[in-house]
Amino acid sequence: MLRGRIKFIIAIAVIVVTLSYLVYGGVKEAKVYYLTVGELKERVPSVYTDKVRVSGTVVPGSIKKDLDGGLEFKITDGERTLDVHYKGIIPDIFKDEVEAVVEGVYTPENVFQANVLLAKCPTKYESLDGLEKGENI
Amino acid sequence: MVETGVISIFLSFIISVYILIASLAGGKTGRRELIKSAENGAVAVFFLLTLACISLIHALLTRDFSLKYVALNSSRDLSTIYTITALWAGQAGSLLLWSWILSVYMALVVVLNRGRNRGLMPFVLGVLAAVSCFFTYLVGFVESPFEKLPFVPADGNGLNPILQNPYMAIHPVTLYIGYVGVTVPFAFALGALISGRLGDEWIRSSRTWTVFCWTFLSLGLLLGARWAYLELGWGGYWAWDPVENAAFMPWLVATAFLHSVMIQEKKGMLKKWNLALVILTFFLAIFGTFITRSGIISSVHSFAQSDIGPYFLAFIGVILLFSFGMFILRLDDLKSDDHFDSILSRESAFLFNNLIFLGAAFSVFLGTIFPILTEAIKGEKILVGPPYFNRVNVPMGLILILLMGVGPLISWRKASKQNLMRNFLYPTIFGLLTGIVLFILGIREIVALVSFGLCAFVSATVFTEFFRGVRVRSSRGENYLIALYRLISRNRRRYGGDIVHLGVVLIVIGITASSAFVTQKEATLKRGETLSIGKYTMRFDELRRYSTQAKDGTAATLTVFNREKEIGSMVPEKNVYKYEGNREINQETEVALRSTFKDDLYVILTGVDDTGAANFRVLINPMVSWIWAGGVVLLLGAIVTMWPARVERRAEAGARYSVGVSKDTVVKA
Numbered sequence: 001m002l003r004g005r006i007k008f009i010i011a012i013a014v015i016v017v018t019l020s021y022l023v024y025g026g027v028k029e030a031k032v033y034y035l036t037v038g039e040l041k042e043r044v045p046s047v048y049t050d051k052v053r054v055s056g057t058v059v060p061g062s063i064k065k066d067l068d069g070g071l072e073f074k075i076t077d078g079e080r081t082l083d084v085h086y087k088g089i090i091p092d093i094f095k096d097e098v099e100a101v102v103e104g105v106y107t108p109e110n111v112f113q114a115n116v117l118l119a120k121c122p123t124k125y126e127s128l129d130g131l132e133k134g135e136n137i
Numbered sequence: 138m139v140e141t142g143v144i145s146i147f148l149s150f151i152i153s154v155y156i157l158i159a160s161l162a163g164g165k166t167g168r169r170e171l172i173k174s175a176e177n178g179a180v181a182v183f184f185l186l187t188l189a190c191i192s193l194i195h196a197l198l199t200r201d202f203s204l205k206y207v208a209l210n211s212s213r214d215l216s217t218i219y220t221i222t223a224l225w226a227g228q229a230g231s232l233l234l235w236s237w238i239l240s241v242y243m244a245l246v247v248v249l250n251r252g253r254n255r256g257l258m259p260f261v262l263g264v265l266a267a268v269s270c271f272f273t274y275l276v277g278f279v280e281s282p283f284e285k286l287p288f289v290p291a292d293g294n295g296l297n298p299i300l301q302n303p304y305m306a307i308h309p310v311t312l313y314i315g316y317v318g319v320t321v322p323f324a325f326a327l328g329a330l331i332s333g334r335l336g337d338e339w340i341r342s343s344r345t346w347t348v349f350c351w352t353f354l355s356l357g358l359l360l361g362a363r364w365a366y367l368e369l370g371w372g373g374y375w376a377w378d379p380v381e382n383a384a385f386m387p388w389l390v391a392t393a394f395l396h397s398v399m400i401q402e403k404k405g406m407l408k409k410w411n412l413a414l415v416i417l418t419f420f421l422a423i424f425g426t427f428i429t430r431s432g433i434i435s436s437v438h439s440f441a442q443s444d445i446g447p448y449f450l451a452f453i454g455v456i457l458l459f460s461f462g463m464f465i466l467r468l469d470d471l472k473s474d475d476h477f478d479s480i481l482s483r484e485s486a487f488l489f490n491n492l493i494f495l496g497a498a499f500s501v502f503l504g505t506i507f508p509i510l511t512e513a514i515k516g517e518k519i520l521v522g523p524p525y526f527n528r529v530n531v532p533m534g535l536i537l538i539l540l541m542g543v544g545p546l547i548s549w550r551k552a553s554k555q556n557l558m559r560n561f562l563y564p565t566i567f568g569l570l571t572g573i574v575l576f577i578l579g580i581r582e583i584v585a586l587v588s589f590g591l592c593a594f595v596s597a598t599v600f601t602e603f604f605r606g607v608r609v610r611s612s613r614g615e616n617y618l619i620a621l622y623r624l625i626s627r628n629r630r631r632y633g634g635d636i637v638h639l640g641v642v643l644i645v646i647g648i649t650a651s652s653a654f655v656t657q658k659e660a661t662l663k664r665g666e667t668l669s670i671g672k673y674t675m676r677f678d679e680l681r682r683y684s685t686q687a688k689d690g691t692a693a694t695l696t697v698f699n700r701e702k703e704i705g706s707m708v709p710e711k712n713v714y715k716y717e718g719n720r721e722i723n724q725e726t727e728v729a730l731r732s733t734f735k736d737d738l739y740v741i742l743t744g745v746d747d748t749g750a751a752n753f754r755v756l757i758n759p760m761v762s763w764i765w766a767g768g769v770v771l772l773l774g775a776i777v778t779m780w781p782a783r784v785e786r787r788a789e790a791g792a793r794y795s796v797g798v799s800k801d802t803v804v805k806a
Contacts, residue, residue: 007480012492019496022529023503030525034508034518053520065744089371089743089754092299092724103522 032103037077040106053103054082054112055120060096071117075100086114094119139204142192143283146233149185149240150273152178156266164259164332172259176247179262182269183244186237190224193233193282197223203289206230206282212295214687214715222306223296228430228445229282231309235426236272238317243269246321254338260328261342268320271452280445298688298714298725304364312357312384316422318350319387322394323419326412330463335408335470343415344398345779347391352775354388359644359768370726370741372657372756374764377526382505383425386498390418393494396487396544403549404484405474409464410491412471416460421498423453428505479551486544493533493540500529535587538645541638542595545631546602564601568594588649592642599635599642606632629777636774643767650760651737657756664749671757673738674698675707680749688712688725693742693751697731707731709742709753737761 032051040047040054056075063073071086084102094100094117103116156178163171193206197220202208210223210230225234243265250258276282299305322343329339361381366374375381394414400407427449477484503510504521511519546560572590580586603621610620625632658670662677669675675695683690692710696703707729714725731738737758744752 008477008485008488011480011485011489015489015492015496018532019500019529022532023500026500026504026525026528027507027521029528030521030523032520032522034520089741092370092726095724 037075037080037082040082040112041080044106045108047106048108050105051103052106052112053101053116055099055101056082058094058096058098058100063096065090073100075102082112083110084112084114086117088115088117091117091119138192138195138199139201139283139285142189142196143277143281145185145189145192146236146273146277146281146283149182149189149236150270150277152182152185153266153269153273156182157263157270160259160266161263161331164263175259175262175266179240179243179247179266182273183240186233186240186273189233189276190237193230194221194224196283197221200293202291202293203285204282205284205286208286208290208293210294210296212293215293215296216301218306219296219301222300225309225313226296226300227282229276229280229284231313231430232272232276232280232445233282234310234313235317236269236276238313239265239269239272239320242318242321246324250342254342257325257328257332257334257338257342260332261324262328263331264324264327265320268324271448275445275448279448295714298712299368302364302368304360304367308357308360308364311353311360315350315352315354315357316384316387316425318346318353319391319418319422321346321350322415326415327460327463330412330460330467333467333470335467337402340398340401340411344395344402347395347398347415347418348775348779351388351391351395352772352779354384354391355771355775356768358384358388359765363765366761367728367730370728372655372739372741372754372758374651374761377504377523379505380429382501382526383429386501386505387418387421387425389494389498389501390414390421393491393498394418396494397491400484400487406476406484407488408471408473409468412464414491414495416456416464417498420453420456420460421502423449423456427453481547481552481557483544483547483549483552486540486547490537490540490544493537497530497533497537500533501526504529531584534645535584535591538588538591538595538642541641542591542598545635545638546598560598560601564594564597567597582653585649585653588645592646592649595638595642599639602635603632625777629780633774633776633778633780636777637771638774640767640769640771640774643763643770645767647760647763647765647767650763651758654759655756657754659743659752659754661750661752668753668755670755672700673755673757674700675740675753675755677751677753678706680745680751686715688714691742691745693745693753695729695740695753697738705731707738707740709740711742711745732762734762734766735759 032053033047034053034055035043035047037054037056040052054075056077059074059076059081063071065071071084071090073084073086074081075084076082084100086102086104099120101116101118101120102112102114103118104112104114106112156175159171159178160175162168163175196204196207197211198217200207200211200213206227206229207223210227211220215223224230243262246265247258247262250261254261325339325343325346329335358381361384362374365376366372394411397407397411397414401411427446430445430449477488479485504525507521508518511517542564543561548556568590571593572586575586575589580589603624606624607617607620610624611617615623656671658668660668662668664677664679667674667676675697678694678696681692681694683692690710690712692708695707695709697705697707709729710727712725712727726741726743729740737756739756739758741754741756742751743754
């Protein structure tokens with residue numbers, strides 16, 4: 001009886017330890033700092049070695065696309081701006097003034113090399129700004 | 138109609154409050170007329186909320202832009218079908234749908250239990266009514282879909298084009314049926330706790346309802362994956378996005394419960410555990426609604442955000458405090474009737490299955506709330522991406538597949554050597570052989586080899602089981618097909634479960650192949666130029682621009698060759714939706730997909746320039762169709778399990794089953 005119970009305890013302990021190890025290793029491997037443009041710039045130079053996700057508004061007129069899918073644009077937090085280089089799939093809703101989220105590394109050349117580009121459906125989507133006024137009641 | 142909607146929601150809130158009070162009071166005092174009137178109230182709430190939904194659909198269809206919800210989620214040029222589905226495109230509408238589905242469940246529970254679970258029912262209904270109070274309050278007083286605008290816009294904002302997809306029309310409803318459905322097992326569990334009737338009643342009802350909503354959760358997840366695959370245009374179907382995780386977590390815990398409940402039914406063990414799982418499932422469903430709807434965790438999926446967050450937090454707090462408070466009060470009544478004998482037994486296979494499902498759910502939970510945690514503790518937001526989730530969940534998933542093969546065949550109490558040899562020798566050999574053959578064929582990815590080997594092992598155990606059953610029956614002179622049919626219909630739960638497992642195996646094969654062996658290529662082509670990927674070659678033939686009432690489309694036609702043979706043409710598109718108003722989201726990429734059981738050819742038109750050249754991204758995703766096929770098999774298995782058997786048949790199946798069990802025990806002794 002006791003031996004049987006010990007076996008269970010060992011088995012459960014193995015599961016728990018394995019899980020913790022996987023979680024710990026996974027976090028270490030996959031952690032990404034979520035910063036604003038300003039926070040990113042304040043963390044130079046230690047930020048160069050981290051994986052970072054930055055969000056900001058796309059500066060109007062800054063988007064340069066070449067046909068091969070290469071993309072350059074700037075995002076801003078209202079005060080500072082960040083140059084972003086990206087190559088890959090461009091989300092449908094990506095354009096001037098949307099909130100873009102980029103993930104990648106910030107290089108010492110002061111360019112953000114992104115390998116992920118997400119565009120958040122503008123929160124405006126649920127706001128009334130887009131509605132044209134018809135006749136007032 | 139708008140007034141009708143407003144009044145209906147208001148009344149359904151009032152009646153929900155009444156049901157809550159009347160049924161709990163009726164349950165305590167045993168006064169029949171109180172219980173009766175509470176039950177009638179449940180039916181009334183269902184009719185009222187149905188009326189509210191109809192009113193909102195009416196407002197949408199008649200383009201009543203004086204309503205904020207209609208103005209924000211539809212427009213004059215929107216087709217009828219998507220105008221109706223706009224009912225759940227936004228926040229307030231989704232919450233109304235939540236409340237309505239809950240009212241359907243509430244009415245169903247009342248109708249189906251008129252002659253059953255009488256002692257338990259008032260408390261079950263009380264819990265359902267409490268949840269209904271919360272949601273009808275939200276829809277009625279916080280986020281009303283019938284809120285008026287101060288002016289009437291000429292046209293609405295329109296529906297986001299990526300929501301205009303047949304899968305988006307059914308995926309949310311399917312998922313919601315599952316999501317909301319976990320309220321019912323929760324209500325039975327909590328009802329049992331409140332009333333102190335912790336016998337078999339609640340567990341039997343909880344199990345049946347969990348099978349039902351688990352099926353819908355599974356289908357909802359798969360349909361969502363398929364929608365993402367077809368519509369989001371990045372080539373994958375699952376990204377560990379918070380919104381996906383929100384639906385995945387309750388699924389994981391519900392799956393754990395569906396397995397551990399068998400231990401309680403057969404052996405009277407794990408009573409506390411099962412209660413905890415049901416409460417946890419409900420908590421995760423509400424938590425999921427909370428994180429997707431409150432915008433507390435940023436996600437690309439969360440279209441609608443608002444300030445309903447605090448209400449949800451308070452609600453979650455009340456649920457957890459109350460449920461676990463009751464739980465602790467009743468601890469003495471939840472003693473186990475039996476204990477674990479051997480680590481090599483079905484009980485322990487199920488126990489480990491449960492621990493791993495729960496571990497997986499915990500790791501997904503941790504990963505999802507990681508940014509909130511780190512912000513609270515360290516003051517900086519740190520996310521964990523897909524590598525985290527894969528690293529934790531892939532090994533867990535592999536062990537679960539192994540257990541999926543072991544659990545159904547290993548004997549109860551203590552497996553003997555004969556039992557192990559008899560049931561697992563051939564499947565193990567088959568699994569190992571599969572791995573070796575695939576290795577010789579050139580597959581070197583360890584995870585894929587292990588996964589395919591385990592899938593082969595599980596399939597072999599399932600086939601052994603069917604084969605044995607059919608052979609016994611056909612030796613009595615039954616035709617094979619009839620033997621198979623009778624075998625399944627005599628023990629639907631067991632064989633239905635086996636079919637569900639086969640569906641899961643197909644899904645796992647699809648996921649393994651499509652995540653381990655993707656090839657992709659990107660190229661800019663002028664007219665007449667070709668691109669080769671794998672065995673496929675595609676020639677860019679023409680770029681066509683067209684206009685319809687709703688959009689300006691750009692369509693690229695590619696002729697596809699499999700080696701030398703022409704196999705057809707593919708037409709990826711890039712569309713710009715026309716708007717009369719000033720709508721924000723107007724671009725949509727329409728991928729072209731050629732799907733076979735071997736692989737999917739997935740073509741995205743990423744860009745077009747003025748000279749007529751176009752940029753394409755092409756992916757070969759192997760065996761993705763297996764995932765969808767697995768979903769169909771899973772649904773079939775679930776239907777077999779749930780199919781109502783006639784009472785005497787069910788009794789017979791039970792008797793046979795227990796004979797089968799005791800035979801094993803005899804062999805062992």
